[in-house]
Amino acid sequence: MRPYVVAGNWKMNTTPGQAKALAEAIGKEYPAPEIEGFGVILCPPFPMLAEVLEAVAGSLVTVGAQNMHEQDFGAFTGEVSAPMLNSLGCSHVILGHSERRQYFAESDELINAKAKQAFAHLITPIVCVGETLAHRETGATNDVIEKQVRGVLEGLDALQIRDMILAYEPVWAIGTGKTATPEQAEEVHVYIRKLVAELYDEETADALVIQYGGSVKADNAAELFAQPNVDGGLIGGASLKAEDFLAIIAAAKSRASA
Numbered sequence: 001m002r003p004y005v006v007a008g009n010w011k012m013n014t015t016p017g018q019a020k021a022l023a024e025a026i027g028k029e030y031p032a033p034e035i036e037g038f039g040v041i042l043c044p045p046f047p048m049l050a051e052v053l054e055a056v057a058g059s060l061v062t063v064g065a066q067n068m069h070e071q072d073f074g075a076f077t078g079e080v081s082a083p084m085l086n087s088l089g090c091s092h093v094i095l096g097h098s099e100r101r102q103y104f105a106e107s108d109e110l111i112n113a114k115a116k117q118a119f120a121h122l123i124t125p126i127v128c129v130g131e132t133l134a135h136r137e138t139g140a141t142n143d144v145i146e147k148q149v150r151g152v153l154e155g156l157d158a159l160q161i162r163d164m165i166l167a168y169e170p171v172w173a174i175g176t177g178k179t180a181t182p183e184q185a186e187e188v189h190v191y192i193r194k195l196v197a198e199l200y201d202e203e204t205a206d207a208l209v210i211q212y213g214g215s216v217k218a219d220n221a222a223e224l225f226a227q228p229n230v231d232g233g234l235i236g237g238a239s240l241k242a243e244d245f246l247a248i249i250a251a252a253k254s255r256a257s258a
Helices: 016-027 046-055 082-088 098-104 108-120 133-137 141-153 158-163 182-199 202-207 221-225 242-256
Strands: 004-009 038-043 062-065 092-095 124-129 165-168 209-212 232-235
Touching (some): 016 038, 016 046, 038 092, 082 108, 158 202, 182 209, 221 232, 232 242
Parallel strands (some): 004 038, 038 062, 209 232
């Protein structure tokens, strides 16, 4: 049985005070250190990581970063390394988000190198894949997804695949007001799982957590999470409001305990 995992990607939002208040609001609702088959991750901007880690200490909630460099250290002004994140206590890192691909020209090869670096420092990567509206409208969704999945997983072994999180984020459904239907999301998740089974084996594919990351909101989360191959969500804007994010978390928790 795969766990249901909800991650909040705060992107370039919040001040230290706002981050602390939001993290505390989430953490106090889930004070238990562990709930079987269920997890919550907050991914604030780099300057707020320590603040958020302190705010959720002792709760179910864990903390991840939004990106990292593929090297341990060096003359890379403005970058953050896996050893830095590990030393803070970050458990996860988002890699290859569509905005990193679009605005910073990150390639599958680079994302793959970052994923290997994350594993080397005991950080779980949340690796993103997804197609644009043009890809979907021309029927290229599966081709794009296959290329990205093969690229970002290159050289990772089956145990690493079972330990990572893959997030399917249709780029056309992020910040556009559009949302993939539950059936559309499920269709791509099934395709990803089938592809992973071909690259590795059925057991590995069945164990892989695949989140959906396309404008999940409080009013559509339950329907999306009800799909057999949707294992939670990577949440953007809705994770910035405690009430909305808690509703999404509750939908995932309900599915996990069903």
